[in-house]
Structures are given as structure tokens and as C-alpha cells.
Amino acid sequence: MTTTATAPEPTVDTVEIVPSFIRDSWWTPDAGAAAGAASVLDASTGELLAKVSTEGLDLAAVVDYGRTTGQAELGKLTFHQRALKLKELAQYLNGRREEFYVLSAQTGATKIDSMVDIDGGIGVLFTFGSKGRRELPNSQVIVDGPMEVLSKDGSFAGEHIYTRVPGVAVQINAFNFPVWGMLEKFAPAFIAGVPTIVKPATPTGYVTAAVVKAIIESGILPKGSLQLISGSVRTMLDHLDYRDIVAFTGSASTANTLKSHANVVKGGVRFTSETDSLNASILGPDAVKGTPEFDAFIKSLVTEMTAKAGQKCTSIRRAIVPQELVQDVVAAVGERIQERIVLGDPRAEGVNMGALASLEQLADVRAAVQSMLDAGGELAYGTLDSPKVTSADGTVGVVEDGAFMSPVLLSWADPEAEEVHSLEAFGPVSSVIGYTDLADAVRLAARGGGSLVASVCTNDPDVARELVTGIAAHHGRVHMLNREDARSSTGHGSPVPHLVHGGPGRAGGGEELGGIRSVLHHMQRTAIQGSPNMLTAVTGIWHTGADRNFTIETEGQHPFRKHLSTLHIGDAMQSGLREVTLDEITKFANSTGDTFYAHTNQAAAEANPFFPGIVAHGYLLLAWGAGLFVEPAPGPVLANYGLESLRFITPVAAGDSIRVTLTAKKITPRETDEYGEVAWDAVLTNQNDEIVATYDVLTLVEK
Structure with a gap:
């Protein structure tokens, strides 16, 4: 059975046991059950912070x-x-x-x-x-x-x-x-x-x-x-x-x-x-030392090595660079780390790289690096020894109880070594490997077995196209970096909520974020079948063929005169017919400058297989349609803010007539405003009841 804690409001930064919040109350195990609780330590000092247990939950x-x-x-x-x-x-x-x-x-x-x-x-x-x-x-x-x-x-x-x-x-x-x-x-x-x-x-x-x-x-x-x-x-x-x-x-x-x-x-x-991800960053052959792309690549690589002490699922683990640029990259990375990175307790002034999350994590990362060294990797920068760090009081020295690790850059004489493409050291560790040509760079990136993210750093569109299309199927996200976006980019390692976060293969095969896509991950897609009336009832959206309420006839009221509170899905109106004349088509062409031959040249229009001769402009038909359905007096309809799904289907020639049928299709009240959106299904037909155009009219309507 669940044991309920006696303290209703624990202070989680000082309690011995980190509480759980379940069934609308805070919970911790009783004293006996908590005897085997795991300890949580300050990553920089080793100080005991709290214990964790769910025994009895x-x-x-x-x-x-x-x-x-x-x-x-x-x-x-x-x-x-x-x-x-x-x-x-x-x-x-x-x-x-x-x-x-x-x-x-x-x-x-x-x-x-x-x-x-x-x-x-x-x-x-x-x-x-x-x-x-x-x-x-x-x-x-x-x-x-x-x-x-x-x-x-x-x-x-x-x-x-x-x-x-x-x-x-x-x-x-x-x-x-x-x-x-x-x-x-x-x-x-x-x-x-x-x-x-x-x-x-x-x-x-x-x-x-x-x-x-x-x-x-x-x-x-x-x-x-x-x-x-x-x-x-x-x-x-x-x-x-x-x-x-x-x-x-x-x-x-x-x-x-x-x-x-x-x-x-x-x-x-x-x-x-x-899950695991051997993310790569590829330096294009054009991005040689001295170019903005080379500088952006080095900055990105060092940032991903040192931010969160390299403990990011999106960190760059493999820097894939032209073979002839390997030494330039190694030297530039070492120089930037030496100049800019201050390792120590985050509470100390000037520190910009902290400890790993725990001593256990430190041991795991060191062991992974040692395995990579044993497999042929070489220390191009850094050490596995305990580094000197800045403590919270400003002193500098080795802190035995702190989970600190020097940034480590490995180089590989053999870019085919299995360990560089399969072993992830989840800390401030990256490897530089050389490629011979773009196809080789794509192949090396793909050897990661599926990753969350890769970067392509180049200012050559052809290089970008070949690399991105080559590696895209192996990655959940590809970040393109050049001089144009180097300052504005959110960075290689920063997922954004608007775009998918996830990746194939060893990265787990899942997707998170991605805007509304990630909402749909928590929903079931179901096919529903039935009459238009039943589909309308389930979805709250009017479907073609469902019942309409022609309010002028039934209520003596134009649907545009109805507030959101009284407007219903299916409320509709139908206009009378309006004849189209050649004179009106010609005046519209001359006044707008839209003198396309189908509206001005009878012989040319007749030669076109789509037209019977001179026809009315589509936008002229829309304007006439508005004239047929608009209620002119001030009222609940505040504004027309657009059209959606517009299609012109049957041409309209001089002598034809058109009418409009308008139906309230979708009503969306705004929670924070005194108005909402109404989408109206609009259908223009001719005197033979043939459909001329279909579209949705979007309006803002007072509640």
C-alpha cells in the first residue's frame, strides 16, 4: 500500500529524501523503507545533498x-x-x-x-x-x-x-x-x-x-x-x-x-x-583555415565539447574534416579551449565549464576514453588525469571529490577504427577523423548507425546539397552552418520545440518535439465513416452534404448578423443569380491591368482548350461572390482575414450567371478575446448549378 508522508510541504533542496508527488499529494517512504536509499552528491564538492527511494510506492x-x-x-x-x-x-x-x-x-x-x-x-x-x-x-x-x-x-x-x-x-x-x-x-x-x-x-x-x-x-x-x-x-x-x-x-x-x-x-x-548518438559535424572542403566557416566549425565543436561538460545527447562526438585539415582543426580546437575554457565549480567567478553530474559518470567517461585510446585513438588535447579546477572560494587545485574532467580531443590515424563510430563517451570528449572526398564523409557519418543530429559546415551550395541529402536518412536533424547564419543559429546541439528531436537507429528511432506533430504522438488516429451529418456531429466541422439551416428563410436573419453565441455550424445563406457581362470583364481587365488574353482576346481565348471564349477573371468572380453574400451594415462580423483552399473549376463567360452558397463550416471561439474565427464554406455555381469555384472565407466574429 502507498504510505502518505506526514509533511505536506517538503522543501526539496534540504530534505533527506527527495519526495514524489503522487495522487495529488507529496510522498516519501517511511524511515524503515528508506534505509537503502541512494545518495545524491554535489557534483563539484561531493557533499551529500539528498537521498532517493521509492520503496513502498x-x-x-x-x-x-x-x-x-x-x-x-x-x-x-x-x-x-x-x-x-x-x-x-x-x-x-x-x-x-x-x-x-x-x-x-x-x-x-x-x-x-x-x-x-x-x-x-x-x-x-x-x-x-x-x-x-x-x-x-x-x-x-x-x-x-x-x-x-x-x-x-x-x-x-x-x-x-x-x-x-x-x-x-x-x-x-x-x-x-x-x-x-x-x-x-x-x-x-x-x-x-x-x-x-x-x-x-x-x-x-x-x-x-x-x-x-x-x-x-x-x-x-x-x-x-x-x-x-x-x-x-x-x-x-x-x-x-x-x-x-x-x-x-x-x-x-x-x-x-x-x-x-x-x-x-x-x-x-x-x-x-x-538513446545513444554518435553525432557528427562535417567540415566542407571549402571551409579552410581563415574562412568564416572554419571559425564557426571550431567554435561549434568546442561549445559542444564543453557545454554541460559534454553531457548532451546532441553533442558532437565525431568531427569529420578533410584529411588535409585535420591538424589545423586539432590545433584550433586546442587553442580555443586553452584561451576560453575555465574549468571549476559553477559557483566560482569566471568558470564556464563545470563538473560531470556524478563520480560514477566521471568513471564511465574515463573508461570509455581509455577504451578508445586502446583502440588506436590518440590524445590530441587534454588528459585523463584529475585536472586543476577553480573551487567556489576561488582557490585552484585538484578536487578529489569533484566529478571534474578535462576536455579531451582524440585524433585517429585510422578513420575506420570501429570504436570511434560505436563508442560514446558521454562527457567533454570528441574525435577528429579525416575524409578523402564528400562520398567518404557521408559514409563515415553514416557509420554512427543513426544519430540525433549532424552539422554540415560549408558555404558551397553544391557541397551542402550533396552532404545533406547523403546523410539526412541517417539523422533526425541536420544543422547547416555558414557565414550567413553563424551568428543567428541556435547551434548544433540545441533542439527547438518547433522541429523534430529524435533520430533513427542507435539514436532510438523515436521523435519528440516537432511542434504539433509531438502532440499527435499522444493521440490515436482513427478512420471514421458515416453520413456527412454524422461526420459533422463528431468533428464539429460542417461537411459537404450535411444539413444546412438557411437562416434568412428560417429565422429571417442573415448569418452575418449572428453573434458567435448564436451562430451554429450549418447556418447558411444562398444568393440570387448575378449575370456576368462582357463590359464588366473588360472594365476589370483595364482597371487592374490583368489583361491576360483569356479575358481580352476572343480568338486567343477560343483557341485555349480550357475556355469557351473570353471568360471572367477568377478574382472578379470572388469579388462578385463577396458582393452576393456580404451583409453591409456594421454588426458581429468584424473583419475578413483571408481565404483558404481556393479552386477555380468552371470558367464563366459573358452571359453566364453566378450565385453563392455560404455555410458556417467551423467556429473557433478565442478564450482570451471577445471574438472568434468563423470559417465559411463558400461555393460559387452558375445558372446550370455547375460549380464555378470553392473556397473557405475566414472572418472574425464578435462573441
Whole structure:
């Protein structure tokens, strides 16, 4: 059974046990159960900070709470309402960043490292708070693609919709980004309406717990939408099924163990992962020493080696450069590190590279480098000895209890050595390997077996094209760097919430972020079939063939005179016929300057297989269409802000007539404004009821 903590408001930066937040309350194990808790140390000093244990935690109850309370509470909100809560939460957390920085420094992160993690995570909330309102309907169903007519008379049709999965999103995160790692997974799940159970890595999970504590204190999120487990979740997958999602970030070996669980293999648990990655940065043959591209390449490589002490899944592990430039690159990297990098306790003035997250991590990285040296790598820069570092008090010396490591650059006489393409030292370590030609560079990059990201540094478009198209299928993201974007680029190692983060092969084969794509990862795509009326009822969007309410006839009111509160999907109007004359076509051509021969030259127009002779301009037809449906008096319709999906189908000649049928297709109230958007299905037909044009008219309408 779950044991509830007696202290309702633990202070996570001083407690002995880092708490979990489950079933809407804080939880820690009782004294007896916590005896075997894991210790968490300050990365720079070795000071004991906290202990971590989940002994006695009822994981089944945590999952059940998410599936019931979390699902129910999130289900009360639309996409727009959830997006606004993310924006509100981002603003709240923005005001508490300084307290998170203090904790982050204990993990070995410098101020810049902490900003990437903390500010970056908050930035993800802002981005999804914005994109959720701009790109999603203010509803709970997303329509994917157009309706497919499945019967001759249009009475049977089908389309695809997205609805949220009915379970929980279990998010298992790595130690290197305790804040961003949580928020970049949480944001799209929350927008989708799926409750999150976050499990941070033990060495830095206390920072995650502090942010979760602030989130809970804000009171912004619905109950059950976020739970935190601080400690082991070895049996979590035992409690999951096809309704649930697991998003894992960590080692490939752990991912493979989780993926082999029966509930993933046979039970249908959706599993995505981001794992090991031998990311590459390729220097183009044109980017020789002295060019802006060479300088940008060196800056990027050193940044990726030293930011977060190289503990980034996106760090550059292999610098693939022209064979003749290997020595220039090695010398330039060593010079830049020597001049610019100050290693030490992040709380010391001037330090810009901190410790690894733990002594265990330090031992793992040193062992990996030693294996690479044994396989033929050579130390081009750095050492495996304990480096001298700047302590918090300003003294310089070796700190035995600190997880400090010198930046290490390896060179390889044999670029084919297996270890450089298969062994990831997850720290401030990179290798320089030479290539002979572009095809060789592509081949070497692909030997990473699938990676999260690669950079291509060149100012030659042909080189960029050959390299990018050659390596794209082996990578989740390709970052092109040259003199034009060197200053504005977010950098090789910085995923952005707008674009996919993930990669094939050894990188895990999953995708995270990617804007609204990542929201859809938490939803089920379903094909629905039925009559247009039933499709309209399910989606909240009017479908061609569904019933209309011609309000002028039934209510004596033009639909443009209806406020958002009284306007309904299917409200419509149909105009009378308007005859088209040759004189009007000619005047429009002369006044606009659009004297294309189909509108001005009878013989030439007749010679065109598409036209019967002189025809009206398409944009003239649209203008006439507006004249046929617009209600001129001031009223609820505030503005026309565009057209979508415009198609001209049947030409209109002088002597023909047109009419317009306008139907309220989609109504999107704005949560924060006194108006909303209405998309109107507009169809122009001629006197023979042939369709002349179809389009959607977009208007802003008062609530």
C-alpha cells in the first residue's frame, strides 16, 4: 500500500529524501523503507545533498490515478484551454528561475548550462502555449485531411480524426537536463490531454522535484495531470497497457531492456526512445583555415565539447574534416579551449565549464576514453588525469571529490577504427577523423548507425546539397552552418520545440518535439465513416452534404448578423443569380491591368482548350461572390482575414450567371478575446448549378 508522508510541504533542496508527488499529494517512504536509499552528491564538492527511494510506492495506484482523475480533469478542457494553461505556467516558472539556478549549480551546471536547461524548458511551454492556440481547433478532436466521398450520391463518406489516448504518458528522463527533459515531454502530452507521470534520473532528480513543487504551488494544472516519481520505477511497465505511452531518454541498453517487456512486445504499450548518438559535424572542403566557416566549425565543436561538460545527447562526438585539415582543426580546437575554457565549480567567478553530474559518470567517461585510446585513438588535447579546477572560494587545485574532467580531443590515424563510430563517451570528449572526398564523409557519418543530429559546415551550395541529402536518412536533424547564419543559429546541439528531436537507429528511432506533430504522438488516429451529418456531429466541422439551416428563410436573419453565441455550424445563406457581362470583364481587365488574353482576346481565348471564349477573371468572380453574400451594415462580423483552399473549376463567360452558397463550416471561439474565427464554406455555381469555384472565407466574429 502507498504510505502518505506526514509533511505536506517538503522543501526539496534540504530534505533527506527527495519526495514524489503522487495522487495529488507529496510522498516519501517511511524511515524503515528508506534505509537503502541512494545518495545524491554535489557534483563539484561531493557533499551529500539528498537521498532517493521509492520503496513502498504503489505504482499501480499512480497509474490508475492518472488514467482516472487525470484523464477526467484534462478532458474538461479544449486544446486552447490547455495551451493557455501552459502559457500561464511558463510565466509563473519564469518568475522562479533563480531558485532553480541555485539547485542546478549543484549538478555541475554553469549559469549558461542552467539557462539552457531551465529557460529552455520554460521556453518549450511558451512555444506550445502559442502553437496550440494558433494551429489547433478550440475543441478536443483534430481532423486529419479532407473528407473522402465513398458513395456516388455523397451519403457515405469517411475521414481521419485524432483523439487523445485514454491512458498515461510515462516519461523517463536522463540526468543531463532535469528541467528541459521533463518539460519538453510534458508540454505536448498536456496539450493532447494525456496525464504525465515523470520519472527523472536519480543524480539530478532533486532539481526536477523543485520545479514540480513550484508547478504544484502555482495551482494552474488540473489534478492528476502531472505526477512525479523520485526514484526507481523498475516495475512500472507491469502496470501499463495499450492505452499508455512510455517516452524514454537514456542509454540504448536500458531502452532495449524496456522495449523487450511483455507489455511492450505483446501488450501494445507505445514506446518511444532517445538513446545513444554518435553525432557528427562535417567540415566542407571549402571551409579552410581563415574562412568564416572554419571559425564557426571550431567554435561549434568546442561549445559542444564543453557545454554541460559534454553531457548532451546532441553533442558532437565525431568531427569529420578533410584529411588535409585535420591538424589545423586539432590545433584550433586546442587553442580555443586553452584561451576560453575555465574549468571549476559553477559557483566560482569566471568558470564556464563545470563538473560531470556524478563520480560514477566521471568513471564511465574515463573508461570509455581509455577504451578508445586502446583502440588506436590518440590524445590530441587534454588528459585523463584529475585536472586543476577553480573551487567556489576561488582557490585552484585538484578536487578529489569533484566529478571534474578535462576536455579531451582524440585524433585517429585510422578513420575506420570501429570504436570511434560505436563508442560514446558521454562527457567533454570528441574525435577528429579525416575524409578523402564528400562520398567518404557521408559514409563515415553514416557509420554512427543513426544519430540525433549532424552539422554540415560549408558555404558551397553544391557541397551542402550533396552532404545533406547523403546523410539526412541517417539523422533526425541536420544543422547547416555558414557565414550567413553563424551568428543567428541556435547551434548544433540545441533542439527547438518547433522541429523534430529524435533520430533513427542507435539514436532510438523515436521523435519528440516537432511542434504539433509531438502532440499527435499522444493521440490515436482513427478512420471514421458515416453520413456527412454524422461526420459533422463528431468533428464539429460542417461537411459537404450535411444539413444546412438557411437562416434568412428560417429565422429571417442573415448569418452575418449572428453573434458567435448564436451562430451554429450549418447556418447558411444562398444568393440570387448575378449575370456576368462582357463590359464588366473588360472594365476589370483595364482597371487592374490583368489583361491576360483569356479575358481580352476572343480568338486567343477560343483557341485555349480550357475556355469557351473570353471568360471572367477568377478574382472578379470572388469579388462578385463577396458582393452576393456580404451583409453591409456594421454588426458581429468584424473583419475578413483571408481565404483558404481556393479552386477555380468552371470558367464563366459573358452571359453566364453566378450565385453563392455560404455555410458556417467551423467556429473557433478565442478564450482570451471577445471574438472568434468563423470559417465559411463558400461555393460559387452558375445558372446550370455547375460549380464555378470553392473556397473557405475566414472572418472574425464578435462573441
